[in-house]
Amino acid sequence: xxxxxxxxxxxxxxxxxxxxxxxxxxxxxxxxxxxxxxxxxxxxxxxxxxxxxxxxxxxxxxxxxxxxxxxxxxxxxxxxxxxxxxxxxxxxxxxxxxxxxxxxxxxxxxxxxxxxxxxxxxxxxxxxxxxxxxxxxxxxxxxxxxxxxxxxxxxxxxxxxxxxxxxxxxxxxxxxxxxxxxxxxxxxxxxxxxxxxxxxxxxxxxxxxxxxxxxxxxxxxxxx
Numbered sequence: 001x002x003x004x005x006x007x008x009x010x011x012x013x014x015x016x017x018x019x020x021x022x023x024x025x026x027x028x029x030x031x032x033x034x035x036x037x038x039x040x041x042x043x044x045x046x047x048x049x050x051x052x053x054x055x056x057x058x059x060x061x062x063x064x065x066x067x068x069x070x071x072x073x074x075x076x077x078x079x080x081x082x083x084x085x086x087x088x089x090x091x092x093x094x095x096x097x098x099x100x101x102x103x104x105x106x107x108x109x110x111x112x113x114x115x116x117x118x119x120x121x122x123x124x125x126x127x128x129x130x131x132x133x134x135x136x137x138x139x140x141x142x143x144x145x146x147x148x149x150x151x152x153x154x155x156x157x158x159x160x161x162x163x164x165x166x167x168x169x170x171x172x173x174x175x176x177x178x179x180x181x182x183x184x185x186x187x188x189x190x191x192x193x194x195x196x197x198x199x200x201x202x203x204x205x206x207x208x209x210x211x212x213x214x215x216x217x218x219x220x221x222x223x224x
Contacts, residue, residue, distance in 0.1 A: 001104070001155060002032040002078075005144050006070050007111040008049055008062075010035045016145035025158045033148065038062075041069040050114050059115030067110065067121050074108055083108040083126045084147070086140030087116065090129030093147060095171055097130070101147070102154035109147060111140030175219055177210035 005013060013035050016022070025031045039047040043065065050060040071083060081104035091097070101107065110117070110126060122129065132143045152158050180191040194206045215222050 001030065001102075001151075002106045003034070003109065003148050004074050004080075004107070005033070005035045005109045005111065005141075005148070006038055006067070007035060007139070007141050007144070008038045008113050009111075009139055009141055010037045012139070012141040013145060016142075017148065020149075021153050021158055022149055025152050025155065028157060030155050030157055031152055036070060036074075038066050038070055041066040041073065053115065057115070061115050062113060062117040062121070064118040064120050064125075067117065068125060071108065071110070071125055078106055080106045080108050082128045083110065084128045084130050085110045085112060085117065085122060085126040086131070086143040086147075087112050087122075087129050088131050088134070088136050090131040093130045093132045093143075093150075095150075098147075098150040098154060099171075101151045107151075109140075109144045111144050113139040172211075173222055174211040175214045175222070177207040177214065 007013065017033050017035070022031070022033065026033060038049050042049050048063075049066045050062050053059065053061045074080070075083075082101070084107060086109060110121075130143070130147065132146050137143065180195060184191045184196060192206070194203055197203065
């Protein structure tokens with residue numbers, strides 16, 4: 001799988017993409033991650049990629065020309081399943097969307113910045129807009145890293161125990177149940193007896209009930 005990330009701050013992505021599961025997946029050849037500096041596609045002698053908004057609104061706006069050039073440069077080389085724009089008013093990113101994106105081959109992620117992008121980018125150049133939450137970040141780089149990490153860990157071979165990703169929170173629409181490890185007793189805090197019973201069916205039932213309980217308490221909206 002290939003990720004092409006277009007950004008005005010490529011240095012912000014070095015940490016998240018060069019460690020842990022994403023780096024291991026790159027080392028295994030499961031994914032390619034290419035970060036492109038949008039300023040390389042600017043025709044301005046100062047490499048500017050933003051300008052003032054028409055209508056007198058506050059804040060700078062990412063210009064359409066360098067974005068169109070960057071996307072055209074990439075799409076001339078291969079087909080892309082999605083061209084994603086990271087925006088606070090995009091579709092909310094969730095596990096279902098991560099699962100969907102994990103089935104495709106090539107993705108472009110355009111990182112928003114400043115006040116946002118010229119609306120013509122949204123109207124004509126991107127195929128999908130994604131938000132990682134109802135808040136505003138300085139730029140879309142962290143959102144791009146979140147999407148890349150979330151999708152990568154779902155790919156076969158990305159994590160050592162592939163079944164682990166299938167039992168994560170949200171995979172079945174519920175929060176994950178409580179988990180425990182050794183020691184079975186610490187001070188006066190004990191692991192529930194059912195988990196030590198070895199009875200697989202009863203343990204599965206307990207986990208499901210605990211998932212329901214946690215979801216009702218912490219995220220009742222998931223049960224709507």
